[in-house]
Amino acid sequence: MSMKGWFYAQMEGIVQALEQLGTDDFIFWYEATTPIATAPGLPTIDLTKKYGEDRVRYSGLDEMWYAGATLGAALVGSIAIDWHDMYMANPYPFEIVSQHAAKLHHMTGGQATIPAVWVIHISGQGPGLAGQHSDYEADSWYAHVPGVRTVIPSTVYDAKGLMITAVKSKDPFVYLNGSAFRALSDDIPDTPYEVPIGKAAVRTRGSDLTIVSSGQGMLAAMEGAQKLQGDGISVETIDLRCLNPMDTETLVKSAKKTGRVLTVDQSKYTLCPGAEVIARIAEFTDGVKFKRIAFPDAPPPGAPEMFNYMKPNGTHVYEAAKALLRK
Amino acid sequence: MSMKGWFYAQMEGIVQALEQLGTDDFIFWYEATTPIATAPGLPTIDLTKKYGEDRVRYSGLDEMWYAGATLGAALVGSIAIDWHDMYMANPYPFEIVSQHAAKLHHMTGGQATIPAVWVIHISGQGPGLAGQHSDYEADSWYAHVPGVRTVIPSTVYDAKGLMITAVKSKDPFVYLNGSAFRALSDDIPDTPYEVPIGKAAVRTRGSDLTIVSSGQGMLAAMEGAQKLQGDGISVETIDLRCLNPMDTETLVKSAKKTGRVLTVDQSKYTLCPGAEVIARIAEFTDGVKFKRIAFPDAPPPGAPEMFNYMKPNGTHVYEAAKALLRK
Amino acid sequence: MSDTIEKTVEEVKAEGKGFISRRNFLKGLGVTGASVALFTTGTRLLATPEQEPVSKIPLERDIYWPERLTREQLIEMQRKMLQIRWYDRTVADKMLTEKGFRGYMHGSPGHEACAVGACFALNKDDWMAGYHRSHHHAIAKGANIRKMAAEIIFKASGTNNGYGGSMHIMQADVGMLGEDGVVGPGCCYGAGAGHALRARGKGQVALTFGGDAHATTPYFHISLNEAATHKIPWVYVIENNQYLDARGQHISECINVDDIAIMATAYNIPGVVVDGMDVLDVYNAVKAAVERARAGRGPTLIECKTYRYYDHFGVRGAEPGKLGSFGLGYRSDRELLSWLARDPIDKHRKTLVQTGMLTEREADALEEEVKAEIRDAFRWAEAQPVPRAEDGLRHVFVEEESVLPRMLADCPPWKTYA
Amino acid sequence: MSDTIEKTVEEVKAEGKGFISRRNFLKGLGVTGASVALFTTGTRLLATPEQEPVSKIPLERDIYWPERLTREQLIEMQRKMLQIRWYDRTVADKMLTEKGFRGYMHGSPGHEACAVGACFALNKDDWMAGYHRSHHHAIAKGANIRKMAAEIIFKASGTNNGYGGSMHIMQADVGMLGEDGVVGPGCCYGAGAGHALRARGKGQVALTFGGDAHATTPYFHISLNEAATHKIPWVYVIENNQYLDARGQHISECINVDDIAIMATAYNIPGVVVDGMDVLDVYNAVKAAVERARAGRGPTLIECKTYRYYDHFGVRGAEPGKLGSFGLGYRSDRELLSWLARDPIDKHRKTLVQTGMLTEREADALEEEVKAEIRDAFRWAEAQPVPRAEDGLRHVFVEEESVLPRMLADCPPWKTYA
Numbered sequence A, B: 001m002s003m004k005g006w007f008y009a010q011m012e013g014i015v016q017a018l019e020q021l022g023t024d025d026f027i028f029w030y031e032a033t034t035p036i037a038t039a040p041g042l043p044t045i046d047l048t049k050k051y052g053e054d055r056v057r058y059s060g061l062d063e064m065w066y067a068g069a070t071l072g073a074a075l076v077g078s079i080a081i082d083w084h085d086m087y088m089a090n091p092y093p094f095e096i097v098s099q100h101a102a103k104l105h106h107m108t109g110g111q112a113t114i115p116a117v118w119v120i121h122i123s124g125q126g127p128g129l130a131g132q133h134s135d136y137e138a139d140s141w142y143a144h145v146p147g148v149r150t151v152i153p154s155t156v157y158d159a160k161g162l163m164i165t166a167v168k169s170k171d172p173f174v175y176l177n178g179s180a181f182r183a184l185s186d187d188i189p190d191t192p193y194e195v196p197i198g199k200a201a202v203r204t205r206g207s208d209l210t211i212v213s214s215g216q217g218m219l220a221a222m223e224g225a226q227k228l229q230g231d232g233i234s235v236e237t238i239d240l241r242c243l244n245p246m247d248t249e250t251l252v253k254s255a256k257k258t259g260r261v262l263t264v265d266q267s268k269y270t271l272c273p274g275a276e277v278i279a280r281i282a283e284f285t286d287g288v289k290f291k292r293i294a295f296p297d298a299p300p301p302g303a304p305e306m307f308n309y310m311k312p313n314g315t316h317v318y319e320a321a322k323a324l325l326r327k
Numbered sequence C, D: 001m002s003d004t005i006e007k008t009v010e011e012v013k014a015e016g017k018g019f020i021s022r023r024n025f026l027k028g029l030g031v032t033g034a035s036v037a038l039f040t041t042g043t044r045l046l047a048t049p050e051q052e053p054v055s056k057i058p059l060e061r062d063i064y065w066p067e068r069l070t071r072e073q074l075i076e077m078q079r080k081m082l083q084i085r086w087y088d089r090t091v092a093d094k095m096l097t098e099k100g101f102r103g104y105m106h107g108s109p110g111h112e113a114c115a116v117g118a119c120f121a122l123n124k125d126d127w128m129a130g131y132h133r134s135h136h137h138a139i140a141k142g143a144n145i146r147k148m149a150a151e152i153i154f155k156a157s158g159t160n161n162g163y164g165g166s167m168h169i170m171q172a173d174v175g176m177l178g179e180d181g182v183v184g185p186g187c188c189y190g191a192g193a194g195h196a197l198r199a200r201g202k203g204q205v206a207l208t209f210g211g212d213a214h215a216t217t218p219y220f221h222i223s224l225n226e227a228a229t230h231k232i233p234w235v236y237v238i239e240n241n242q243y244l245d246a247r248g249q250h251i252s253e254c255i256n257v258d259d260i261a262i263m264a265t266a267y268n269i270p271g272v273v274v275d276g277m278d279v280l281d282v283y284n285a286v287k288a289a290v291e292r293a294r295a296g297r298g299p300t301l302i303e304c305k306t307y308r309y310y311d312h313f314g315v316r317g318a319e320p321g322k323l324g325s326f327g328l329g330y331r332s333d334r335e336l337l338s339w340l341a342r343d344p345i346d347k348h349r350k351t352l353v354q355t356g357m358l359t360e361r362e363a364d365a366l367e368e369e370v371k372a373e374i375r376d377a378f379r380w381a382e383a384q385p386v387p388r389a390e391d392g393l394r395h396v397f398v399e400e401e402s403v404l405p406r407m408l409a410d411c412p413p414w415k416t417y418a
């Protein structure tokens, strides 16, 4: 165990996954973030040094190019990562992921394998950047695409574990990387471990109410849960971690126990991940009461006054939970 | 009233909307479908002849180009239509629609207006074409984008009325155009009329069960409803018509009445429009029982044996409804 | 590689070497006049008889690569072209005559020399990405023809086990990355593949085939730009058959230059126009480009002027037992005839016969052999089983046996949690 | 328009006319030696002192457009450049010194001549699309500077009512389509706007500004290809400041040609390199391109060689009261100094003074006037109200007052249906 930042955990995950696979046949394209990670007292991880410039390539501004190049590298058998840290360009890889990466294994009757990860950063965090640069919608877009696993860590532990899972998998992954977590550190194992896909994490156990969220929504969810616990309410907080496949079982079991489910999303309301959560629970169990909060169906405005009002926060969660408990 | 085909109804809608607006300042880009529509006994509608080649432009194969050009034309004040009939290229306009068209009015504080319609064809209809050419996912992708209205007609009447609404609106629209409807004809008014956005249509009234669907899902939904009615079951069938904004009120009222809601989608299961339907109803009323059917989370395979098995049909709807009624 | 690569066309010309052409090669063999004069298509794009570099950076020209092919290889080229021709003619005839035949095609007859010339320049472990019209590419790269025949009628033992069909044939073990139903991206993942292959250090290269409309897509630019900047070992072969889809739009209505190859200027790489009806001409250029790529000198854009005998898709205007689609409206029959007169298979046959590599009889026998092989392949295909319905839920992931049948009332979790 | 447009550079040169240059113009005015010799940046991209067409189709060269500008217009150019300079210097200084200042910038100092030279070639009802670095474009096209100052600190009375900020300034009533936070698409909707304007038949044109990295994006190709093919009245002005973002990647690492303008060859349109530090040089080229576009002859690609004095974003390496960012690591201070020595505002001032249009005193006074104007603008801006929180839910649609606050426990439908 040692203290590691979000990025260090991810880079360590990549290196350890490749070590476990016993391969150096790895291609990594990046744009704004040089893949050099440091952590106090730990060796620096420098992907370029480790694997060479032919494998770890700074690729200018053209996200469409390296989204497609990632597919090509994977198709000929290399482990390929598209480190897509330009969130305003999130729709660019969409064609390649949805029409090719997600379909080729099936369309070729099982022949093509795509051991690739599109690490797609989502932001939506700070005010001031307005519509394009502070957006948070890509979670539902990618989660609606079958044939690709869409994961979204919210803890440093999961950031590493899901990266190892994604890199080691023969299947294509979309790994959604919330910019809010860049400053997060945590004490996590030094040895490699995987976070299983399709398994949600129960962050707090409780019996009065279930809160379900994912990605940056977890920040508000946890803040709200804490406030509620302060009021003596027993909250079960679930972090989806994996949007597709979604862990129906954990959701249904918790809902059956608490009878009340609040979903929290930083994504836009209509068809946010919480909609799928509610639909799954409602399909598979009866008598549960629901409430959903999310970013309104509007682009994020630049002015902090407006933006901060609209972005779901701990108080929103707290009040929605209270309302749901009164229901 | 006269008999009109799907395409004729849409072309008539465009022409009448422009007439009502009193403008010829109109730009239309198309690819595979020449905008010449005929109907027995009615005048031929030929957009190119009517508006000239500078306005009605065949634009080769480059969907990304004319998706963006449509935005530009609208920004300088022309009514602009992107007739995007290449469903395998549906992710191409996504960047322009989601990052620009949907955000610019808001991001400019109300200055930019975008009187544009991206008519995006979705297919998913026949077997044999496999993954890319017979896909049906774009409904949820676009419906999750705020700032743009996403409509999806399933009747000839709505095809015309929603087109008039979309063309006359100062706001950007995504008009999803199911390829299954191309052969549909119906007796519809010759005069212009609008279909209001955000209002679902109740196709059959009933009290035992609510079936909710949209677009091509309506084919299976109506077939199933008929079978159920044959069994003496009173079915309320709702056609969403507009995915965003979604008509919560109609959904909740019907669910309160019947207590049982079955959603039917040709879109992929996870985060299909039906998920939003269930979530909205479950949020705003209690005690309703739900069931959802959709295309599995898989690309559509080429072989008819496999494809026809997976595409939701009337029998699937019938059986799911029966199971729901037993619940 | 000689230094001439960095010289201009004029310099090389001035040195009086480098332009060893098909004509010279045949002359050396005592055969002249073998190349048929090229037909023009009005004021539209012209095919150029000799491989003239369009951009400022010429391809190396002092080797005429076909000279180094053995008799066996030259004959094998003919065999592959014949396989392609009869595979697609058979599909066409079946579409025309067999009710219930569930295959279809974007026919490749006319394009045989492009596919075979290019794929002969590749090693088996080099990778190739096709496009929507890729029956010829699959066969040229060595795909199993029986399995292809089974695939286009969606049989469980097809190349893709019936999941793909005509537009998506893939055969990984012969280095075929697959066809693509979406026009454009193949250059992007093709070049990405080339990037990965270089890193692997085994000297492999990647090649992408594209239609003329590729030049109008966004992927065209970004792939060429990046491949050139990073000297990726990748070759981009455009089969310019002059038309887009069944609407019959001519490529000259979609681009503002006469030759797509000139676009190479924007990337400072060789851009070459070749006669796509001459398998040796194609081979010569692609081989030079492949050598250049292998030597670490980056990509090349090669434009093959060619023609598709059938309609864009299917068999409109075709007759059983007859080659090509006539009366299509968007093109004149005369134009088609002028290209048929330059048929790549006839041309190569003439070369083989005139150079004494095959007698007329042997050439006939080769053709009969191929016809029988194709007949057999389709017979085998028809006898194959269709996929099981539930198998559509398989192969979504490598690591998951199958996904849930979400259209069913009794889909598992329903039972589990209810 | 004269016929020379269709001639080659060589022909025009041979005719000994057409190349009426800045130098000749000034010579005509009795001023020589006014243009400062250009600095080079090692082996990297060179700025060229004379506007040399790069593609085979030259722009019309027999009119030297700046000759036709009045004294007032030439002085107005200087005023606009000064406004841009002091607007951004003020933002920079505020970022450095005012705690809690909530504006930011992608600084445009260094680029003034590009924006002003180009926008002077446009009519008010011509449309212009900017990019992420567009303070200078907005001012050059005539946007309200007070409202701009308010916008970048998100005030309710800013150009965008506080919804946009520095990266998204739009002012429709002066024909500014807006900045864009996404690098690339501006050329696509700019050309689309041009297409619509032509159809409208009022002789309007559209112009898109882009950074050098535009040349690496998919939109670059498709827009130029379509605009060229359909002769859309559109001008594409690339401000090549040689660097991408704050990582400091040089454009030469992203493209394989020395001049982006050469890419025009792929579209058979004029591609021109101009000195982006010379407002008259920029004006001359853009004006010729605009005239060409208005006359129905299609688009032009113009590359302005320029430099940004500040860092990509913000004020790293800058000091209050001092122009430019030093010690950035990815570029040498010497390089920056060499460009500062060619400052477009100093240069044009010299021209104005040397040609007797302004005295030194008048030139000083002009500068003071502008400084005061900018100071005022920011004072006004600071006094403006901030937006109301709930207004974030407005302006999503023209036809809907506001959307629902879905983050609230008591969001209306909750109450309505419960």
Ligand SMILES: Cc1ncc(C[n+]2csc(CCOP(=O)(O)OP(=O)(O)O)c2C)c(N)n1
Pocket: B060, B061, B063, B086, B088, B089, C132, C133, C181, C182, C183, C184, C210, C211, C212, C213, C214, C241, C242, C243, C244, C245, C312
């Ligand atoms: C992105 C995209 N747009 C449109 C289509 C429909 N389409 C299939 S092939 C084709 C024409 C392609 O022309 P070209 O590249 O010249 O190839 P050819 O068919 O002539 O071999 C079109 C428009 C498609 N498959 N993908």
Ligand SMILES: Cc1ncc(C[n+]2csc(CCOP(=O)(O)OP(=O)(O)O)c2C)c(N)n1
Pocket: A060, A061, A063, A086, A088, A089, D132, D133, D181, D182, D183, D184, D210, D211, D212, D213, D214, D241, D242, D243, D244, D245, D312
């Ligand atoms: C599609 C996209 N990718 C990446 C970014 C991040 N980004 C903003 S500006 C910029 C560099 C642009 O360089 P250039 O076009 O040369 O313009 P300059 O900033 O030099 O004026 C980058 C990478 C973006 N905004 N949009």
Ligand SMILES: [Mg+2]
Pocket: C211, C212, C213, C239, C240, C241, C242, C243, C244
């Ligand atoms: Mg073609």
Ligand SMILES: [Mg+2]
Pocket: D211, D212, D213, D239, D240, D241, D242, D243, D244
């Ligand atoms: Mg730059």
